[in-house]
Amino acid sequence: MLRLWLRHESRPTERRAALTPEDARKLIERGVHVTVEESPQRVFPIDGYAGAGCVIAPQGSWARRCPSTAYVLGLKELPDEPAALVHRHVFFGHAYKGQPGAPRLLRRFEAGGGTLFDLEELLDAEGRRMAAFGYWAGYAGAALAVLRYRGVITAPLVSCSRAELHGRLARGRHTGDVTAVVIGADGRSGHGACDALTAAGIEPTRWGCEDTRDLDRNALLRHDILVNTIGSRRPVAPFLTMADLDSERRLSVIADVTCDVGSELNALPVYDHATDWINPVERLRGSPHPVDVIAIDNLPSLVPAEASRSFSADLWPLLLSLGDGSEVWDRCLGAFRRAVALLGERD
Template identity: 40%
Template sequence: MKKAHIWLRAETKPYEQRTALSPIGAKKLIEAGFKVTVECSPQNIFTQEQYQEVHAEIVEQGSWVNAPKDAIILGLKELPEDDFPLIHQHIYFAHAYKEQAGWQELLLRFKHGGGELFDLEYLVDEQQRRIAAFGYWAGFSGAALSILAWANQQQNVNPPLANISSYQDKEQLLGDLKQAISQIDTKPKMLVIGAKGRSGSGAVDLAKSLLLDVIEWDLAETKKGGPFVEITQANIFVNCVLINRDLPPFITKELLDQPTRKLSVIVDVSCDPYGSYNPLPIYKQCTTFETPCLRIDDTNVLDLIAIDHLPSLLPKESSEDYGEQLVKHLLTLTDKSQGVWPAALDLFKRKITEIKTGNI
């Protein structure tokens, strides 16, 4: 059976340096007999030369629109906005199945062109768990930013963070963190809820790498139900739990108003301020790399970080990790009747049918 042709398109979302396929992943595919085409990209954390070294074909940015029809177009974030029909099979985070802005227009492009979508968000195993996720590095990066913000708070820097840029690698970030902590006489105490999950383990590992006092909470510690006064006695609180049902909130404004509060930085790694099950109902909008901190209290200083693309802080490690998880399944693309592909394709077809029959 002829191996598939995988075409890595260049990301166009501003500041997005991550990629769905690292040079290491490309090498594995090529060694397995796949053809791999990689578009030139000034944003990709990996260089064109690194892909050339593993014998990937290098082409111009955006040329996927003219790729052979049997090429499978692989990306990470959304396609550039346009209206031409989509004729290829695509793999990426489309954000089109929960009625997000522009979802109908996007799916109609697939319908008109005869293309198909395998949404990365819905590539799941038998337990309905994503086969590839950025969660670990989201937690790691969120915890890192909380420490930088805390250190700046101790030196009366306001805002404590601004105009964040990505780091070349983890070691560069750790160097900045160690330097920041060295300027302060004490170290912060961190509480992580969801410590046993993907993002929680990343936050805990970051704290331990800096020899911080970290309190690890998971289901056993939270089963009593919130609000949790213990959160206010840590210096930093990192939330790594995505709630999908109605539960008492973890913290409230009334709890934070207590004069005994030691908490000064909150990081909501799960970052779902718009959902009805938000366990941190003290804010209503995400923050950004340009403006990372939302000041919750000026008197007894409290800042909140809620960035929805935290792994972009470490594009190299997060891309390598994600790519290693994903490439195992890309290697099965020659036969899409098996593995994670049939369910993802069935979901796409159901969504297309909803548009065709007017059930939108």
């Protein structure tokens, strides 16, 4: 029998869930045993999971109580303890692109004999994500960029519904005086970003792969807002440099949805650390021509219910094949094993 253990998210601002109560019920009806930890911040109340037939466990108890035969399911980073990870974990590990902290995470798995099934590697045969938060990351990132441009962003950020966020964008609709460019507009994140900008009355310039191969940096700088949603699996030439920020420009707000800061894949090396819910905006250049960056690595949690429902709908059918030798999960396992092997080569 397949056993899943949905853990509490240790990050205080993470309100999403990898699995909704409705989709947990679908798994249970197909013979899956689902345990769900209590969580004071999860957008879905624990009663919904109990009503769906899930077993309820105390918050953060997976390390002590989760059987070795189960898969621990989550979204964002694990707590620092235990130091040695013995379980099979399914979450966004962000461990294969040279991100800060990646070697330590992989060594924790190596020390305990556990396994990471990184949701970033949940890909089809053509390399496309099979379950992703991309649309909502793009929507939230562009929305925050617009609110910053208007000077009405609030900190700390507070999660809301899409209807509430849409309403905030629509109440200050622009009439053609504001320009925005979305890099990666053809992807899921790009579609979300374009929808948010349109809701704000801004018709975005949409750049796809062809536009970024020979990027017109001067054209980029003539926009008020830049939203970067492109995710590359290999290094690319920077879209912007610090020297560009000191040149003549109109650009004043950057939303880096991709948020590959600290990685060699970072296409916007104009900032050196992510922003967060407490301090969502970092000023890169001051008066007389200020420019700000927003680079939050859990943007979809701004609209946690909608984002979770969309992601869970994609994920739950795939979970049914965990442990069955399916190609999609084998690709995840292969990526993990290659990453661990590279650790040994660096020693």
